[in-house]
Amino acid sequence: MTDQPSAEAEAPPEAPDPHFEALLEYVKESRGFDFTGYKRSSLVRRVNRQMQIVGIDSYEAYRDYLQVQPDEFTALFNTVLINVTSFFRDADSWAHLRNEVLPDLVARKEHDDIRVWSAGCATGEEAYTLALILAEHLGMDEFRRRVKIYATDVDEEALATARQATFTERDLRGVPRELVEKYFEGAAHRLTFVKELRRSVIFGRNDLVQDAPISHIDLLVCRNTLMYFNAETQATIVGRLHFALENAGVLFLGKAEMLLSHGALFTPIDLKRRFFAKVVSPVRDRGMLVGNHQVENGTSDGDELSRLRQEGMNASPVAQIVIDRDGRTVLSNQRADMLFGLTSREIGRPFQDLDISYRPIDLRTPIGQAVTERRPVWVRDVEWTRGSNTVYLDTQIVPLVDRDGTLLGTSLFFSDVSRYRQLQGELEQAHRQLETAYEELQSTNEELETTNEELQSTVEELETTNEELQSTNEELETMNEELQSMNDELQSSNEELRERTTQFSELNAFMESVLTAMQAGVVVVDRDLQVQVWNARSEELWGLRQEETVGQHLLNLDVGLPVERLRPLIRQVLTDEELPSPLELSAVNRRGRAIDVAVTVSPLRQASVGTTGALIVVSAPG
Missing domain, CATH: 3.30.450.20 (PAS domain)
Known part of the structure; x- marks a missing residue:
């Protein structure tokens, strides 16, 4: 009897995008990361998210971008490899491990070494959680002597973070306070796992799909890792986990992973909390029990007895x-x-x-x-x-x-046995349908858990961004207050400057009126004989306006006064020698009339810098 096809044929799976598959092959060939065994739905979603970040809308273009921007591989891996983990994640399961599973495991090993493998350890929180509960159960001396914890992942960046063994208060919020005080050192904002126990936790890169598993493991923790892979790759990984465990070993999975399709390799210890035992000798019975028929050779006791037998x-x-x-x-x-x-x-x-x-x-x-x-x-x-x-x-x-x-x-x-074969075929078909339903349920559950982890990762990113924005806002507030303070100071300085400008203008006007009222021409020069002041009387005498003389060299002025003869007097006052006597000179005024003038040269002094220039006063008849 042959199996009949079901009335409702399953919809064919969606054909894979060849450009996306080519991108995965390129990543595998160039960097050794094999993502082909990951579930396509979540993998496509994560890759598309990274492409959106860099502003690329096609897989071919993103492949070209990876070729010219090798640093983009790191960003891509960080997006695809969702490193969502924490201390004592799913506290009820860890409590069961501490109170029920661990005592039996330690008693079974007596004084032998205990080997633990944390597969897919991300940034190391679960590996250090294992160290905490084992150290609490055994004591620190026994832990250092007997326990080896191997923590592996494919993400080198996450492993580098894990090896530092340094965490913030926020990272340790799931750890009881007494354990934090006992097993962590350092300041409150950065706490480091104690070195004595840290040496027993060994981190290394291991690809569960390609690399050989670690052997002779007593406790294997692989939580929320299988759910990212498709059914075929999951089967390969589960086989390797089965090989890694000792016969009495225990497998601890995440809440989305139930191994419904792998009963020949693992049997549940506590399915609710996802603890499984290794199946050592799977029993597969087949056949029917049929009694042996013994025919005794006897003689007939009559026709009736013969007919009865017949x-x-x-x-x-x-x-x-x-x-x-x-x-x-x-x-x-x-x-x-x-x-x-x-x-x-x-x-x-x-x-x-x-x-x-x-x-x-x-x-x-x-x-x-x-x-x-x-x-x-x-x-x-x-x-x-x-x-x-x-x-x-x-x-x-x-x-x-x-x-x-x-x-x-x-x-x-x-x-x-035709009816038996028919029932067996129907039973096998029912088993296949049930297994398919289990796999679909498992896949849906894993997809939901994956989405949940992605959302958790996004929430953490948003929280980090929010904290950065909060910090930036506080800095802006501080800067705003500083600017406000500077503005107040500038306003105060501006007010003082305005008052001084007013005073200076008044003083300047006063000096201007004094110079104008004087009946003598007044010229002020600096040490380089550059004209600084040229009063109205000087304009009337020599015919040059103030704007034509200020800034010019005194000896270069074309006036009727023989300025060259003033050089010795000016040099004498600039060198702080005795004041020269007034000098009588013949000159020609602006109207061309010859006049006699008396010239007096005096030094201009400031207390802090000494002589800064000379004051020249030219007296002439009115």
Whole structure:
């Protein structure tokens, strides 16, 4: 009997995107990361997210981008490898490990070494959680002497973080305060796992899909890692985990992983909390229990007894044929006659001359084996097609032996197991459907857990971003207050400057009025003889305005005064010598009239810097 296809055919799976598969192959060939065994739905979602971050909308373009920007691989791996972990994650499961599983494991190992493997350890929180509970159970001295914890992951960046063994208060919020004080050192904002226990935790890179597993493991922790892989890759990894564990070892999985399809390798210890034991010797029984039929050779006690025996044989639901020691057919019941089309003419004929001896299967060899070995021989699952019907038979050949060991003949029993085969086929189909349903349920559960971890990762990123924004906002507030303070100071300085400008303007106006009121021409020069002041009387005398003279060298001015003769007097006052006497000079005013003028040169001094220039006063008749 063959399995019939179900009425509702399953929808064919969506064909993989060849460009996406080519991208995965490129990542595998160039960097050794094999993502082809990951679930496509979550993998596509994570890769698309990274592509969106860098502003690329096609897999071919992203592959080109990876070729020219090798640093992008790190960002891609950090996005795909979701490193969501924490201390004592799912506290109820860790409590069960501490209170129920660990005492039995330690007692079983007595004084031997205990080997623990944390597969997919991410940044190491679960590996250090294992160290905490083992150290608490054994004591620190026994822990250092007996325990080795191997923590592995494919993400080198996460392993580098894990090796530092340094955590913040926020990272340790799931750890009881007494354990933090006992097993962590350092300041409150950065706490480091104690070095004495840290040496027992060994971190290394291991790809569960490609690399050989660590062997002789007593406790294997692989939590929320299998759910990222498809069913085929999961089966490969589960086989390697089975190999890694000791016969009495314990496997501890995440809450989304139930191993429903791997009962031949692991059996649940506590399915709710995801603890499993290794199946050492899987038992696969097949067959039917059929009693041996013993035929005693006896004499007839009369026709009635003979008929009773004959009718009893005919009424048997199992087809039976009896052959004597010479190989002749001596008996057949009604069931055999109907099944093989036997008649009374076959009685007494050699069995090997009958069609039944070689069709549907050659029975001569097993008959010879049963006679020679004096034991029943089974020939199972014989398929026999008659017309449009197919029958499955289990044939038992039983040697008939007298009390003294003499062979009397052979009895052949033909059991019709077609109904059993049909039920077995239906059962296998039901098992396949159930297994498919379990796998779909498991896949859905794992997908939900993956999505949950992605959301948790996003929430943590948003919290970090929010904290950064909060910090930036506080800095901006501080800067704003500083700017406000500076603005107040600038306003105050501006007010002072305005007052001083007013004072300076008033003083300047006063000086200007003084200089204007003087009937003498006044010229002020600096040490380089550059004109600094040129009053109105000087303009009237020599015909040059203030804007034409200020900034010019005194000796370069084209005026009617012989300025060259003033050089010695100016040099004398600039060198702090005695004040020169007034000098009488002949000059020509702006109208061209000859005049006599008296010139007085005086030094301009400041207390801090000394002589800064000279004051020249030219007196002339009005």
